[in-house]
Amino acid sequence: MLEVHGLTAAYGRIPILHGIDLSVAEGEFVGILGHNGMGKTTLLKTLIGLLRPTGGSIELKGQNITRMPAFKRNLSGIGYVPQGRDIFPNLSVRDNLRIAMAMHKVDEEKVLEEVLDTFPRLKPLLERSGRVLSGGEQQILALARCLCGGPDILLLDEPTEGIQPSIVEEIIEILQGLGKSRNLTIILVEQNLDFIASLSQRVHIIQRGQLVNEVAPEQLSDPELVSEFVGMGG
Amino acid sequence: MKIALDLKSWNTRGLIFVGVVMLALLFAGPEVFDLFVLLKVILFVSTAMLALSMGFIWGFGGILCFGxxxxxxxxxxxxxxGVINMGESTVPILLSVLVPAAFxxxxxxxxxxxxxxxIYLAVVTLxxxxxxxxxxxxxxxxxYVIGNARLMGFNGISSIPVFNxxxxxxxxxxxxxxxxxxTTLLILVYFGLRILLRSHFGxxxxxxxxxETRAEYLGYDVRFYKMIAFSIGAGIAGLAGCLFVSFNNFINxxxxAxxxxxxxxxxxLIGGVGTLVGPMLGSLALQMLYNWLGTQTFASFLNTYLVFGAIILIFVLAVPQxxxxxxRLLALRFLPFTRPPEEKARGGGDD
Structure with a gap:
């Protein structure tokens, strides 16, 4: 589904990613774990096209998308849920969802119904303004909005950041269900060990812009390994 | 997305109010104003349209065009x-919209x-x-002649035929x-922009x-939408220029400058960035202020531009919005009937 070879990226003259190689198969759930400043968000931004790579290649379903602008990548099937949710605070929940469908030539009412079935928590909130939702509800809205475009692959950037535990549980259930029901490919970037371990089929550890190790989710309970690679054991 | 018209919403009430005021000006203008004032009002209408074009691209499109x-x-x-070469004004009016829009x-x-x-966009346009x-x-x-029209350099083109x-x-x-x-064109442009802003494009x-980033990763070609909004703003500014020339019979x-x-x-800025009525009011207020200062001895003694600049500076500091x-805030506070029944979760800007 997604093939990344030797990907490098930089902010101005400061290099952030140093040759990322990553291969993700269709329907796979891959976690990327690392602490702050290691290049997790930069990697996702480069994959969606918000940051131009300085080298390497990205292929989606066999098509080279390295130079493709972000909006075309979205239309080609990459959905992105950024860190901090980034919903439209002045639009209602309904309009937040609609604006994500408009460019995708889908039956809006049908997609809205499907998305609300997946995210029943949003049903009573449809006419509420985005800004009055709680952090957890905003995160669920951001996820729902992303699915409105009917993506094949989902890039999730720290969806549990600042979210209460009960909603984290809800998000885990939703993502597990989505992986199965829609055969979605998901790349999750996280610092939350329990969250990433409970969802991912395999986990890459990122350090200073490089994927240094690949571990099975159950290995994340090994404090030594976590301490060595992620710097947050326990 | 459908264009909704909810009579209870603040935005719709505001639109109706603006429409009534504009129609009153349209129908009562020639009855109430003498010729001198009427000519001034035509000038204000043309500059109001220019302000409207800027209010749209800056306040709603986020494009600060300094030019x-x-x-x-x-x-x-x-x-x-166009009008000098063709001898009639219909096609030249269309050209005054299409040429700047295309450019x-x-x-x-x-x-x-x-x-x-x-910031570079502002510099380039300037x-x-x-x-x-x-x-x-x-x-x-x-x-430097195009057909029958000589450009005449800094002297400008004079004796330009008015609309026919x-x-x-x-x-x-x-x-x-x-x-x-x-005035009809100003009303059409204002409501046209309002409809545009309620449409999918708007x-x-x-x-x-x-x-911008959020729109981009949701599948919108940001560059295309900005280019079209910029072009629409230019077309409106061009129409304002056409009204200005037809009123003056002159351009230089x-x-x-x-x-x-x-x-x-x-x-x-004075009228309110992010509104459409505001820039029109701003253009009217500043021109009236400037004209008034020109007639005051204290201002000419000090230098009109200096007094004008000081007033603007104080105003922007005192009323930054x-x-x-x-x-609108004052009306909501002191005129209870202007308050919407319930703040609804709606998008869109102010009227």
Missing amino acids: QSAFFGIGGYAYAI AMLLGYFMFYGRLSD AVTLIFYAFIRSTSGEE WPGFPNSPLWPDDIFYVA RVVVAIKEN PDVF LGLAAQIIMWV GLQPTA
Whole structure:
């Protein structure tokens, strides 16, 4: 589904990613774990096209998308849920969802119904303004909005950041269900060990812009390994 | 997305209020104003339309164009050259919209597809209007002629025919008629922009202004939408230039000068960025203030520009939101009947 070879990226003259190689198969759930400043968000931004790579290649379903602008990548099937949710605070929940469908030539009412079935928590909130939702509800809205475009692959950037535990549980259930029901490919970037371990089929550890190790989710309970690679054991 | 019209919402009530005021001006204007005032009002209508164009691209599209005067001037010159050559005004009026819109699309293509940042965009657009200023000023020679129209350099083109009835080149419009045409065009442009902002295109433009990156990863080609919004703004500025020229029967390169370019920014700033009525009010208020100061001895003693600048500075510091948003806040506070029954979760800007 997604093939990344030797990907490098930089902010101005400061290099952030140093040759990322990553291969993700269709329907796979891959976690990327690392602490702050290691290049997790930069990697996702480069994959969606918000940051131009300085080298390497990205292929989606066999098509080279390295130079493709972000909006075309979205239309080609990459959905992105950024860190901090980034919903439209002045639009209602309904309009937040609609604006994500408009460019995708889908039956809006049908997609809205499907998305609300997946995210029943949003049903009573449809006419509420985005800004009055709680952090957890905003995160669920951001996820729902992303699915409105009917993506094949989902890039999730720290969806549990600042979210209460009960909603984290809800998000885990939703993502597990989505992986199965829609055969979605998901790349999750996280610092939350329990969250990433409970969802991912395999986990890459990122350090200073490089994927240094690949571990099975159950290995994340090994404090030594976590301490060595992620710097947050326990 | 459908265009909704909810009579209970603040936005719709505001639209109705603005519509009533504008229609009252349209129908009562020639009855109430004498000829001198009527001619002034036509000038205000043309500058209000110019302010509206800037209010749209800056306040709703987030494009700070420092050279909106370029499109105003191009529209004016397109009309002047067209009407002198064709001998009638219908096609030149269309040209005054299409030529600046096409030029803006070309300029916008390089600026937006070249991913120019906001500050460089302001600098480039300012440079463009100043290049036009310098170029047109240098066209005094006899070789600078388009058909029958000589550009005349810094002296400008004079004796430009006024509007005529479509299809009747020998039936020019009287000032009353020009007032009706100008005011009707202003109303159409205002409500046209309102409808545009409630359409899918308008919502996307506002979404891009709020957060360009977010719009991009949701599948919107930000560059394209900005280029089209920029071009629409230029077309409106061009139409304003056409009204200005038809009213004055004259145009010179000063329409491209730094003075007008800066004034347009001030009109929007004083009126309220992010509103459409505000920039129109801002243009009216500043021009009236400037005219009034010109008649005051204390101001001429000090230098009119200095007093004008000081008043603007104090106003911006005291009322940073601008005229229209402040008037709205005051109305909501002191006039209970203006309060909406319930703040609903709705998008869109102020009226």
